[in-house]
Structures are given as structure tokens and as C-alpha cells.
Amino acid sequence: MNDRKKIYVGLAILIIAVTFPFWYGLVVTGDSTRPELFLPPDATECIEETGFMTANHMVLLKEWRDTAVREGEREYTSRSGEVIKISLTSTCISCHGRKDEFCARCHDYSNVKLTCWNCHVAPEGK
């Protein structure tokens, strides 16, 4: 029974260590509200539904990449039947030109590295 003090100290350290990710996030990074995105003022929806784009834009972009680069196919038919030109720099950027206030905000928030713009050239600040 002499070790009661040591056991409590040990337990306290364990609890602090295990819950570290939770309180560290709250204390250090502060609030965790959704990032605010710059959305094109003259459009209500992207080439597909907003929900689909939020969840699957990376899949769609990868598909576009492979069909355009490897198969030379440059037309995409959306679910609503609209035919869209497969091009990151002309189709996507024609609306999302302010990529620092669109792509970057979400990717910074979720800590997902974005490498598209290491090579692809986008006109800034549209």
C-alpha cells in the first residue's frame, strides 16, 4: 500500500498522454471551423453536384488525367449529359482561378499535400 502515490501519478501521466491529441488540437490550433472557400459568383454548381465534387474531385481528376494524357481523350460527359473539355488549366481554372483561396484552403485545413501546381501552370488571381 506504500505505492499508492506512485500509482496515481503514473495513471495521471497515462491519461494525459492518451488524450494528448484531443486537448493539444483544441489548445494549440484553436477553433476548427470549416475553411471558407472562394466560390465563383456566377455559378451555382460545378460540373457535377457539389456533394459529389467535394467527395470525389480527386478521383475525377485522376480519371481525367489518365484519359487525357494516356488515351488522348479530351471530352467528358457529365451526369447531366453536358459535354465538358478535359483540361485542368482551362476548364477547372476558368471558375476556380483563385486556387489559393479554393484548393489550398481545404488542403491546408485537412493537411493533404497538393502537388498539381508544382507543374501545371495556372493564371493567378482571376
Add this chain to the structure above:
Amino acid sequence: MERSRRKFFRDAGAATLGLGCGLPMLGTGCSSAGEGAQSDSGSTGQLAMVIDLEKCHNDEIRTACAEACRKAHNIPEIPDPDDEIEWIWDEHYEHVFEDLVHERTPHELKEAPVLVLCNHCDKPPCVRVCPTQATWKRDSDGVVMMDMHRCIGCRYCMAACPYGSRSFNWRDPRDYIEMDADGEFLTDFPTRSRGVVEKCNFCVDRIREGLIPACVEAAAGVPGGEGAMVFGDLRDPHSEVNRLLEEKNTIVRRHSLGTGPNVYYIV
């Protein structure tokens, strides 16, 4: 009972032996049949270029070509020759056509400048060795393509190419690319990143839009440069390249290697 058991083992042994000898041969037969089919009917077109050596002795033409190419594809200009990126450039005659010069070839001819670029070979060795299929020969027009998304920078293709047509990005190319007054790149063409291999793409980005390659256009724009470079499809019997190949004495680089280069030189 005893006899049939022995017979069974003997037959099994013979069958195994037969399979062992037969299968590899069958495999070779199948793969060679496949290769034959690929080279005969795989490609429906083959783009080619004919370069007039004499006309291209004009420095102005060659500079214009290289400059147009740089601008069209955001190619970095790196001063260190170990790290430079080249799609189309000058090389001495004796180094381009090593098998055509000898001790008594005139000195001026040996030193004469020749425009060199990717040959978009019929049987490109670079494509054979690429472990990720980042480079491949396009069926529709025979262009040897590059997919920068897939290139892992192993430089196998550079070792395989007998013409030295490929360059490796040792540095971040963006630090060396020409920009306009507003600090923007001259074109939308994607720059490359550190750690990938690049080369001439026969201007597939321009061909797609119905234009001719930037170098060919630039050469024709220089006085005396008309016909210095001609571009067209070899499968089209009426194309200008086919007419030139029929009428003129043309050579290709290192013909004996059997790579089938598609850049021809009028001598």
C-alpha cells in the same frame, strides 16, 4: 500390378520432360507472334520530320527553332551544361553521324552544326526499358510520348536512347524558365518538376490544335528557311515528307542500330 505401376511412373516422367522442353518454346513462339502483330498493324500513322542540312547551316534558323521550342514548352535555360534541358539543339556533324565520317572527312564538314531532337523511333529503346510505362509510343501517330505523372526519374530511358535525346531535371526547372513582364510563364504548357526526364514531344500539344511544330513554323519564318524543316505523316502517300524522301538523298542517325528514326536529314 507391379508392371502397370512402373509404366505409370515412366509415362509421368516422360510427360514432365516433354512439358519442360515444350513450354518455353511455346512461350517464345507466342510472344514473337505477338510482337510481329504489334509492329505490323499497331500504328495507324507515323509523323516524321525532314531537315535540310544545308539550309540549316544558317545560324539564324537554328536559333529561331530552339528559341520557339523553349517558349512553347516552358523549357528552362540552365547555364550549367551538366544540368541543361534540351529538346532541340545543335551538335557537330561528326557527333551526329559518327558512322559517316572518317579521317579524311573535311574539317569544316565535321564541325558543321546539325539540328538534333528526339527521333520518335519506330522501335524506341527508351520505351522498352521504362519500368513504369511513363514513356510509350502512341498508336495513332507514332509519337513517343511522356507521362510526367508516372516518371519516377530512374533515367533508364536516357541510358537506352542512342541519340542522347533525353534530359533529366536535376534541379527545379521553374527557377530557370523565362517569364513575361508580369512574372508569369509564357504559355500554359505544364512545367516539369525536379526528378523527371523530358524530351521533344513533336509538339503534340500544337498538333492537337491543328498547328505544326513550333520549330518547323519558326524555321519557315526566317528568310531562306522555307523547307529547312518539313513535317508530315509517312502513312499519307501525298505528304510533303514522302515526296522529299522519294526525291532527295536523305540519311538518318545510326541506321544500323535498327531503331528506325523518323527524323531524316537531306544531305
